[in-house]
Amino acid sequence: MSIQEVDLQDFSQTAGQSEAESTSRQDGGLIKPNLALLRHVNVDLEVRVGRAVLSAAELFSLSAGEVITLQESVDQPLELVLEDQVVARGTLVASGDQLGVRITEVAGTDLPLTQAE
Helix, strand or coil: CCCCCCCCCCCCCCCCCCHHHHHHHHHHCCCCCCHHHHCCCCCCEEEECCCCCCCHHHHHCCCCCCCCCCCCCCCCCEEEEECCEEEEEEEEEEECCEEEEEEEEECCCCCCCCCCC
């Protein structure tokens, strides 16, 4: 088996472009953010109700009808999670025959949301 060294092209600079031009494009961004491109992308949003810590013995001894007590209190908001990041919080509501979440707080904002009138 023979091993040959390969020279790879540096794509951080395009041909004829100075290092300063390359850096300014990276700082300013070659691709401008356009959220309209993402409007039709589906995301998997999870709602975390709470957590419980059980020993393996307790887990294996669970049977139908038993209640697991969660660490969170009843009035504590639920967490809406996207890719392991909390993006919002809210309260559990009934939405017809299904469960829903009324958003009360959005990540990145300091103030809780007020209910729409």
